[in-house]
Amino acid sequence: MASLLGYCRAGYENDLAEELTAKAAALQCFGYPKFERGNGYVQYICYHQADADKLGRQLPVMETIFARQLVVVTGTLEQLSREDRVSPVLAEILQHDDDSVQNGLLQVEHADTDAGKELAKFCRKFAVVLRQALRKNRALTFKEKPQDRALHVFFTDFDACLVGYSYAACRSPHANGIYRLKFPAAAPSRSTLKLEEAILTMLSPHEQHTVLRAGGRAVDLGACPGGWTYQLVQRDMFVEAIDNGLIAENLMATGLVEHFAADGFSYKPQFGRVDLLVCDMIEQPDRVARLMGDWLVNRWADHAIFNLKLPMKKRYETVTQAMADVLTRLQKLEDSFVIRMRHLYHDRDEITVSILRE
Template identity: 60%
Template sequence: MTSLIAYCRSGYESDTAKELAERTAQQNIYGYPIFRPNQGFVEFPFYEPPSETFISNEFDVKNTIFPRQLIWVIAVLSDLEPSDRISPILNEVTKHADKFGAVWVEYPDTDEGKGLAKFCRKFAVPLRQALRKENYLTKQEKLLYPVLHVFFTDFNTCKLAISYPHTRSPFELGVCRLKFPSSAPSRSTLKLEEAILTMLNDSERRLVFRAGARAVDLGACPGGWTYQLVTREMYVEAVDNGLIDEKLMATGQVAHFAADGFTYRPQHHKVDLLVCDMIEQPDRVAKLMGDWLVTGRSLHAIFNLKLPMKQRYETVSQALLSLKSRLVKLDDQFSVKARHLYHDRDEVTVTVVRQS
């Protein structure tokens, strides 16, 4: 395999390209990005094929920032006949030893790409049947097997690619869709929910979200993030000059403080979790988060870094680097992850979990 495709949010192709180039070069693997602005993905051909270990174990999308999904290209099919798109796909699949646990028929997450959504959904049904008949696909969906991606860029062109269980996003298109909880006060709630579900592993979730634990929410109003903490039975100090949702206050689990998030101190000196969604400069927020973690004012932190218009990858990398350089001097170990989540817009979400 000599080419990788990374799905990303439309408009974030150049940040994704820079990240792919930097991360692969760190492993002495070299290639170059190909993309058009706003196409929702980046192709990355390599000069030399990376090792199987790199592909299936080491290059994990969950450790990247901007890619939503990483898939490894095995063939590009163009001029497909509308009357039979399946035979050429089967032809290519025959050349590969893998048995697949699922086939995902996908398209770029762009306005143009969404025009392919209905076709992809329909096409997946006969394709799945044909792959099962030839024994290339497991009878039940098994995500511990490789997944075959059929990525359509128009009705007659698709790229066939493979993803692996340890390094892929478990979601089709790399998109974690969540239902908006009707009693949540703002759609922002989905950003924190997605972070909790996709960026933390089971033991981290149990460690951070304990019933009865205390949290501070900086820039809390109207209360979408506080809502996530309250539903997990935590007690929250919600800090913001704005208005907080009445229903949240009625739970008895929330205390509202109309104060500046940069100077606020927790009521009982320290908390289990600090969350922060203030619209502020990313370096200022990263410094503030570092201050709380280094002084032990909070054990863990989840926060958003709002992105500038340009140099977004560099800005996030710099903010993370300065945060990590402060944490590394402490006795405790920290797991730090940053992801451009589906529910994020011009921002990335960072989780910092102190390992016990």
């Protein structure tokens, strides 16, 4: 049966399953999710063969919260012989190959779990051999074409894999759907990577340029020790950093940061409307979402990027409920907003939301 395969952080399979079920139903595609807790992926089995391809074309991974990558699965291979794993995988791909669609990329991937990581070296080697075989059979372009359809081989073990494809407009351009970043030595906390990943993956280059413009103003609620403020300062923004804690000296030394030891829930911008509000306070998600709504509705900030901390259970439901009230309030305004929600690679038990005023 055809299915849509979604990769996610281990432990979030149930959340991705609920999300895929809801989003597939909204696109009139029906089926059921299949997963094992902790294995880092979910298969949404479609009752109708054509629905998997429809989901592959109409559900961009960036419009989901918990999926890192989405792949239309055409075949499942098990008990592959260690002597020759390439031939059956090649045969499976060729069997479903359609001359009218060009494959411009091959990704050989694995789950982001301890067991999955043991497959990483093998996947890299396998990709080299399979790529050659595909090109020889004219099933893959000789030069990589990231704008074309991509072939995916997702190994679940050394002798088992799922084979499928993704369309450029709907997939993550990154292997395993993971955007890796190097920790900047001058940043005061690892949290900095959460905001950096959000900026680089959730905002287009044009949005990055306008939302985080040099000389612009930002407010950082729950700023200490300053990892998020660091990202804003790196982009030459002036920052009001709000937190009772201590902020890193090197940030204060830039002259771009003012630190206010105040409560983030009652703080108002000191110098009038700001370009960007960011918030990483550890608080109830509905409370943070309501606060973000207040700032945007009252025009204290043009745009907002914030984290919603997740509970242990019913995370998809909690997030959608927390955001529902904000969305209703924003819809009543004359301005329109682009809203994205993602469980980023550098997020832990939290998701990142960006709300950009158009």
